[in-house]
Amino acid sequence: MDGRTRSWWGWGNVEDAVTGRERAELTRRAAELLPDADLTAHEPPPVESFGVRPSRIQAPPALAALASEDIRDRLAHSHGQAFRDVVRALLGRLPHVPDLVVRPTTEEHVVQVLEWCGEAGVAVIPFGGGTSVVGGVEPRVGDDYAGVVSLDLTSMDRVLEVDTTSRAALIEAGALGPHLERQLRPQGHTLRFFPQSFEFSTLGGWLATRAGGHFATHLTHIDDLTASLRVVTPAGLVETRRLPASGAGPSPDRMFLGSEGSLGVITRAWVRLQDRPRWRTGASVAFTDHEAGVEAVRALAQSGLNPANCRLLDPVEAFLNAGSPTAVLVLGFESADHPVDAWLDRALELCRDHGGSLTEPPRRTDTSAASAGARTEAADTWRSSFLRMPYQRDALAAQGMIVETFETACTWDRFAALRAAVDAAAQDAMRQVGATGVVTCRFTHVYPDGPAPYFGVYAAGRWGGTVEQWDEIKQAVSEALIAGGGTITHHHAVGRDHRPWYDRQRPDLFAAALRAGKKVLDPEGILNPGAVVDPAR
Structure with a gap:
């Protein structure tokens, strides 16, 4: 994190919080949008005011050096990053605090943690980077457990192997986005997976939540980039075979993708890489009629052009984030293999067919040239706002x-x-x-x-x-x-916040099969209780 300090109550780094002129401008826009709002600012309370109870559990000697009872550390691991998480922290309302934060440095440590917690009746919440916005990392587990451990894998963050021939890498699950990309850069590769939480979330978290990246079309979900997984469960180790594709029955990877640590702890994964893009081009397109913009985006999505960026903002969203009075489409293409000007030209034709107009000339970039890193003004504005x-x-x-x-x-x-x-x-x-x-x-x-x-x-x-x-x-x-x-x-x-509606969305027999799978993999029901599927205890 380059020496910066993670906020224990809110998003990101303390040094990057909104202050000064940026805060004044943000407040001005909010007041313009909602003139009756009381915009008095409130500060977070001191951590000592939370009255966090002493830990109810003690790590065994073999794990003691990896465990933290620090109050600030425990509070930071007591919640995710949803609006309700942030406000509850500001109000001093964080009732569910883990007893210990444990940071394994090896897969064997993970095995030891699950063995200890299974025997002691302690719930284990895999934490990832803690950016869940659905209660996925909150230790809201009820009173059936002797204690709660927040399992933080960010010390397991290495790229272990790179297969340049097949363009794939074996990476530990605790790698945060920027550290992962720094390790791939020397070989000219990228995972090309950039969620909004990129700086503060981990590969394991992306896999466990079936996260979506920044790119709008083609290889949008982490599922598309997953070649194989290695998962530690209370019942044993699961390691899937790395293949480009397979028709051999239901995919075992799919069982753990999206399981949110309720079936096992993902410790490493083979992921599919791409060459770093050389050619980029993009433009910003305005639509006075938002519905026409929707139709233009549908035409783009069905065209086979596969833009990297295809974000349509309605007029209010565009005003809040870019100061635009109309709907705005931020459009972009990139490639490591060939110039993409023709793709953008055709995309702009489709936009004009639906009443779209350019807000500025397109910017076309060859990163081998002096203009390396250039983007369109609109794309820069959107990226900064994003x-x-x-x-x-x-x-x-x-x-x-x-x-x-x-x-x-x-x-x-x-x-x-x-x-x-x-x-x-x-x-x-x-x-x-x-x-x-x-x-x-x-x-x-x-x-x-x-x-x-x-x-x-x-x-x-x-x-x-x-x-x-x-x-x-x-x-x-x-x-x-x-x-x-x-x-x-x-x-x-x-997580826990979407459970009532997820339970209605998924078929009943599938839910029964999922519960049976959890019983086999997690017989004591210690893994992330309440997220995705309930344990049979």
Whole structure:
């Protein structure tokens, strides 16, 4: 982290928090959008004020040097990074704190932790980088356990092997995004997987949550980049065979992808690499009619052009993040093999067919030339906004605003009705809880058969009650997503917060098979209880 300090209560690094001119401008925009909002800023309480109880458990001697009882460390591992997590920390409400944080440095340590916890009746919460926004790392496990261990694998962060011929790498699960990429760079490779949490999340976390990366089309989910897994379970080790493809029965990798540490602890994985891109080109396209922009994006998704970036922001989202009064499509292409100008030219033709117009000339980049690293102004603006969003969310949350997102995926034929239903549900819920606000929509990923809409809620909340206000809004929109034929999550995972709707989305017999699988792999039910699937205890 280059000497910077991770925040124990909010997003990212303390040194990168929103302050000064940036905070003043953010507050100004919020006041312009919601003139009745009380934007008084509140500071996080001191960690000593939480009254964290002493640890109920003690690590065995072989693991003692890896275990931490430090209060700040335990508080930082008591929650994820959802809006409700951040606000509860600001309000001093973190009731579920792990007894120990354990940082293994080898796979054998992981085996020892699971053996000890299984025998002692201690729950184990694999933590990853702690960026879950669905309660996936919160030790909310009930009273059936002697204690809770937060298992932090970030000390297991090496690239162990690179197969340049097959273009693949064996990487330990605790590798954070930037460290992973630094290790691949000398060979000219990249995993090319950049979620918004990239700086603070791990490979194992991406795998365990079936995360989605930054790129809008083609190889969007970590599933697409997974060649094989190595998983430590309480019942033993599972290691899958590395193959380009196989038709030999159901995929064992798929059993653990998305299991959120409830079936086993992913310790390493073979992942598919790509050569670092040389050619890039991009443009920003404005649409005065958002629905026309949606149709343009559908045409792009079904064209086979596979843009790397294809993010459509509705007018409110575009105003908040880029100051634009119209809907904006941020479009980009890249390749390590060939120039991509022709792909962008054809994409712009499709946009013009639907009423789109360029906001600036396209920027075309060859990274072997002096212009290396250049991007379009719009792409730079969007990228900067994209990375600053969580920090800005924290700042506004501390000023009594409700600032949160929810995401889904649906087929193109259902999108218009689903968006209308979600907007109506959110607006009605805001009225019910006394919060005035707006609902925004952008596309993060698009597929030939449908988009992944990412909705945002920006509302003037009531300080001290914004968690409860948000919970009511979340309940309403989640019901609308399921009723409208969408998924409860496209890439944010299930955790504990999405469980009620995930349980309705998945087929009953599949749920029974999943519970049976957990009983075999985790017979004592110690792994991440309550996330994805309940243990049979």
